[in-house]
Amino acid sequence: MEFVSPEGLRLDGRRPMEMRQIRGEIGAVAKADGSAFFEMGNTKVIAAVYGPREVENRSQQISDQALVRCEYTMANFSTGDRMRKPKGDRRSTEISLVIRQTMEACILTHLMPRSQIDIFVQVLQADGGTRSACINAATLALADAGIPMRDLVTSCSAGYLNSTPLLDLNYVEDSAGGPDVTVGILPKLDKVTLLQMDAKLPMDIFENVMQLAIEGCKAIANYIREVLLENTKQLEYRRGP
Amino acid sequence: MRGFQLSLNQTQKLRLQRALEQLESLSSKSNSNASVAVADTIPVNYEDGVLKGHGTLDLDGEVVATLCGVVERVNKLVYIRTLRARYKPETGDIIVGRVTEIAPKRWRLDINFSQDAVLMLSSMNLPDGIQRRRTAVDELNMRSIFEENDIVCAEVRGFQHDGSLHLQARSQKYGKLERGQVLTISPYLVKRRKQHLHYLEEFGVDLILGCNGFIWVGEHVEAKGILIEDQTDKAEQLNTKSSSSTFMSLEEQERTYTSLETRQNICRIANAVRVLANLGFSVTVEVIKETVNLSSSLNLDIHEMLGSEFYVLVAEGEATRKSMFTKKKG
Numbered sequence A: 001m002e003f004v005s006p007e008g009l010r011l012d013g014r015r016p017m018e019m020r021q022i023r024g025e026i027g028a029v030a031k032a033d034g035s036a037f038f039e040m041g042n043t044k045v046i047a048a049v050y051g052p053r054e055v056e057n058r059s060q061q062i063s064d065q066a067l068v069r070c071e072y073t074m075a076n077f078s079t080g081d082r083m084r085k086p087k088g089d090r091r092s093t094e095i096s097l098v099i100r101q102t103m104e105a106c107i108l109t110h111l112m113p114r115s116q117i118d119i120f121v122q123v124l125q126a127d128g129g130t131r132s133a134c135i136n137a138a139t140l141a142l143a144d145a146g147i148p149m150r151d152l153v154t155s156c157s158a159g160y161l162n163s164t165p166l167l168d169l170n171y172v173e174d175s176a177g178g179p180d181v182t183v184g185i186l187p188k189l190d191k192v193t194l195l196q197m198d199a200k201l202p203m204d205i206f207e208n209v210m211q212l213a214i215e216g217c218k219a220i221a222n223y224i225r226e227v228l229l230e231n232t233k234q235l236e237y238r239r240g241p
Numbered sequence B: 001m002r003g004f005q006l007s008l009n010q011t012q013k014l015r016l017q018r019a020l021e022q023l024e025s026l027s028s029k030s031n032s033n034a035s036v037a038v039a040d041t042i043p044v045n046y047e048d049g050v051l052k053g054h055g056t057l058d059l060d061g062e063v064v065a066t067l068c069g070v071v072e073r074v075n076k077l078v079y080i081r082t083l084r085a086r087y088k089p090e091t092g093d094i095i096v097g098r099v100t101e102i103a104p105k106r107w108r109l110d111i112n113f114s115q116d117a118v119l120m121l122s123s124m125n126l127p128d129g130i131q132r133r134r135t136a137v138d139e140l141n142m143r144s145i146f147e148e149n150d151i152v153c154a155e156v157r158g159f160q161h162d163g164s165l166h167l168q169a170r171s172q173k174y175g176k177l178e179r180g181q182v183l184t185i186s187p188y189l190v191k192r193r194k195q196h197l198h199y200l201e202e203f204g205v206d207l208i209l210g211c212n213g214f215i216w217v218g219e220h221v222e223a224k225g226i227l228i229e230d231q232t233d234k235a236e237q238l239n240t241k242s243s244s245s246t247f248m249s250l251e252e253q254e255r256t257y258t259s260l261e262t263r264q265n266i267c268r269i270a271n272a273v274r275v276l277a278n279l280g281f282s283v284t285v286e287v288i289k290e291t292v293n294l295s296s297s298l299n300l301d302i303h304e305m306l307g308s309e310f311y312v313l314v315a316e317g318e319a320t321r322k323s324m325f326t327k328k329k330g
Helices: A090-106 A130-144 A203-239 B010-030 B136-140 B231-243 B250-255 B260-279 B285-297 B308-329
Strands: A022-026 A034-040 A043-054 A067-074 A115-125 A154-161 A164-167 A180-186 A191-197 B056-059 B062-065 B069-074 B077-082 B094-103 B106-110 B117-124 B151-159 B165-169 B175-177 B180-184 B197-200 B205-209 B214-219
Touching: A022 A130, A022 A203, A034 A130, A043 A130, A067 A090, A067 A130, A090 A115, A090 A130, A090 A180, A090 A191, A115 A130, A130 A154, A130 A180, A130 A203, A154 A203, A164 A203, A180 A203, A191 A203, A203 B010, A203 B069, B010 B308, B056 B077, B094 B214, B106 B151, B117 B151, B151 B214, B180 B260, B197 B285, B205 B260, B205 B285, B214 B260, B260 B285, B260 B308, B285 B308
Parallel strands: A067 A115, B117 B165
Antiparallel strands: A022 A034, A034 A043, A043 A115, A154 A164, A154 A180, A180 A191, B056 B062, B069 B077, B094 B106, B094 B151, B106 B117, B151 B165, B151 B175, B180 B214, B197 B205, B205 B214
16 A cells, blocks of 8 residues: 655655644643643543542552552544443553653652552544553643653654655554554653554664654654643733732 | 633623733733743853752753742742642641541541641640640540541641651641531642631631632631530430431531521632632632622622623633732832
């Protein structure tokens, strides 16, 4: 199948190095300490953060840092065919773990000893790159909850199809079976916290693809920063002196 | 907008927008752009050296924010005042909390902090101000003072060396809160002041603005002597209660009766707090009173206070109030 037309356009009309439209919104869940909605093209996710709060299960309490938990779920209506998935299937367990580890790397857990932070992410509409979208939503939600972080974490995926590196794969491109590199970075510290690929790629091409994904991450980081700053300003001027 | 979805019509939308814009212009006049997001570099003058306070981190000699908020500078100290976050206790704060658990010699309270706070039995005084003697009977009767899910008003005593947060209730004014409602708002909307316990005489209502964002609105209690009644008396009461739990004694009914007017006042004040908190305006007694008076002068029903029109009116009122204030100042 042809994923890049001779004119250099992808199936949804993007250029190979073009990202889908992104949109982030803070404050989607009223009762949560922090919450956010994040959209990458047709992929839509919602994230809610509760905590830092008292540890529910005393045996899990850590005396010098916070316990971070994460739960990833997909809404039944998120995919093309409506499927009733059992809770805790292998895929969502794996993604929960990935998100937890990525977020834990940036949260300053030592500042909140003997407490727990719960991150819930739910996919409302899946169109490829849910992992990245969830991480971006979780970052926004954590910042909204006022949880101290080393840096923002942003994530973006990139692939390699028809011997062209493609940024931010959608579902059709994702299911083509080509390599799919998901990268999560700390933009300020310039460090990688997440790198996943489930195929083989030659070294030099992999470097190109990864670099492309990193560029995507940086663009998302700029956007997220703007959203957060705008939100902070609003809260501040409303509160008044 | 957070927490609520208003169905505004076109004019209401415009009016709300205009009021908010007015507020924005007012604050930008007085306050230079000191807002930061996570991972922003905070510009500092390196010549005199800086002390890095809360919410900052050192990164290759740069001061970097770890939170979203407003940069505050006090002499050499640079720190970030957060907006939306959990409560951060300071010694002496008056707080409202909910009892989550009874442990040996102590209650655990949920106070919207990263861990539960501890109220020791020995940190409570007897009604006549006498230090409590530690007896086994006392411990067994703890449930007659506070039970699980009771709302309690107390003061922050401080952090213990093991990192746990301790509370105290050594005065008549602290203790169990009954016959009213508790509202949870974001703690940054409550400013620390001299007075947090208010008696609104015109409504016959007690208002407690807990520093932790728990707001209590309840019927006025005359000198809270009910704090700790005689232990044996309570124990007896408990026994009788369990034997005839379905029927309240006439005396008890009278004691727990709240007049309709007071109940309406409670709801009106509570709704005023809800509106203010949803709009993100800081919550003080004066503003609450003003909002309540506005609603009653407009002859609005209690439930109508949560309608979109009232939100717009409150926003406009806040804008004019703030502009008046800045004019007076300048």
